[in-house]
Amino acid sequence: MRLAIALAKQDETKVYPGPFGHAPRFAVYEVAEDGEFRLVEVRENPYAAMEGGEKHQRMRELLKDVDLRVGARFGHGGSMGAFPMADRLEVGPVSVAEALRRVREGRNTA
Template structure:
């Protein structure tokens, strides 16, 4: 059965972060199956949340690389909001970005499930580009 590993950038147990993805308090890693099943795999601390960014500006490429590294086993980065590194994630990584348009975790999960086919297609395209 096809499955996606999705990391939600979180503020607390029920709400996605309103900050940039790299500033999330932690990540909830879910496995989403094509039949609509969602299983929480892990609550992963954000080790780079407090990383000092070059010149105090958001969008530091070092932070981008650190986020990608700590989420290397994930296919989709799900967020309410992304910062300046969004374009780097989209263009320079093997990750697919999904904007939830909600901070409510349950609703965000439902939106990922409803978008499974499109997300699967994007993940497969990324894998073939970055193989």
């Protein structure tokens, strides 16, 4: 499983406090067989400032290899949300470490 965490503008140890799709970049993690999170890459978001139009489609393409989106909050792109084909987890403006802890808890309780 892969997940993307929206990263804050100036501090890559914090979750971006605004809507997920406006984050300037994403930390992409892979969950290893031992259950640990391994950072795969930090991916720039060229669509952060884009509004409406094709943004949702472009964001889906940008994160097509990601199973779970993690952010402080998510916008509302219609009745199904901006990412209707992806799981997502709202964690608020917390540290990346706290966001990963919440992902781990969610995986253990599901």
